[in-house]
């Protein structure tokens with residue numbers, strides 16, 4: 001087990017000092033592209049400034065015989081592109097047991113380490129996987145003469161990773177965040193869904209049989225309302241707790257039904273409400289959905305401001321619109337305000353939107 005003191009110094013001579021606090025940069029959508037796909041790659045420069053994160057994916061969804069092309073494609077794109085201040089560059093490397101990952105890490109850190117913000121590591125099983133990546137990154141950063149550390153993001157996609165999620169979140173000061181990988185996780189857990197994220201119509205609860213349907217009607221087989229449940233609730237909630245406990249950021253992952261933009265928005269919103277800061281976008285159509293969902297609404301921001309104002313020094317209890325507000329609800333409002341402020345700093349449209357307070361409700365403050 002590592003001593004917490006290890007967090008204060010680099011793991012290799014000459015490597016940059018670890019971060020003390022993970023930078024809270026907007027990352028509402030981590031937009032995946034395959035750098036070996038010429039059509040997709042050609043779109044990347046045009047997406048700078050329109051997405052929070054561009055992620056060159058080297059792992060699943062890239063064909064085995066295109067792995068080297070994807071790696072080189074990412075190097076070429078990174079070298080040729082100015083990502084500015086509002087778009088980060090991330091990558092997802094191949095899994096730690098694959099024949100490609102060592103070359104992924106060596107090539108990317110050496111060639112474009114100064115441009116890479118975060119490396120996403122798939123199929124993380126426990127803190128030992130993060131320790132391995134941590135040490136190699138420190139050695140490569142030292143050799144490349146990098147002056148800031150590259151952060152690490154883990155994907156939760158095995159039952160063992162899930163069982164170790166708290167230890168993974170706290171495994172290194174490089175840990176930036178964790179995403180849910182619902183497809184791999186479902187397979188590993190032997191769940192019986194073939195969907196990439198999202199709900200399932202079979203996972204439901206049903207209204208009790210009625211007691212007053214009259215003679216001759218079987219209350220068990222009679223029409224009863226059903227409610228579809230969220231397959232991912234437990235997993236996301238647990239991931240959110242692990243991340244919050246360690247001061248890092250939780251993300252929903254992929255939503256594979258590209259055409260079902262409505263269910264996609266629902267899944268993203270559930271994750272946002274539970275505490276996630278962002279999601280993956282797999283197709284351009286999911287970018288605006290993520291932007292909309294993971295930015296607080298103007299109404300919520302206006303309400304949070306009113307609570308802050310009504311709460312004065314932040315202690316005690318007041319009534320606002322017939323509802324009790326106190327120290328704790330103020331903290332909830334501050335979460336919204338802090339997020340709105342951070343997002344507005346990069347987005348003039350949001351800054352405008354949030355500057356407008358919703359009209360005050362009648363009886364306010366009574």
Ligand SMILES: CC(C)(COP(=O)(O)OP(=O)(O)OC[C@H]1O[C@@H](n2cnc3c(N)ncnc32)[C@H](O)[C@@H]1OP(=O)(O)O)[C@@H](O)C(=O)NCCC(=O)NCCSC(=O)C[C@H](O)C(=O)O
Nearest residue numbers: 032033039040043057060061181182183184254282283284
């Ligand atoms: C899902 C796709 C295969 C769909 O691609 P396509 O059939 O080409 O879609 P369209 O014809 O609708 O595309 C329209 C144009 O947009 C471009 N395009 C498509 N996707 C992207 C993108 N991600 N970034 C940039 N540009 C994109 C197309 O090239 C078309 O261009 P044009 O013809 O010039 O108009 C495809 O979207 C795709 O492959 N997406 C990424 C998939 C991916 O990364 N998968 C891996 C992450 S999910 C995962 O790994 C599971 C997870 O780990 C788990 O375990 O749960």
Ligand SMILES: [Mg+2]
Nearest residue numbers: 060157181184
């Ligand atoms: Mg996966």
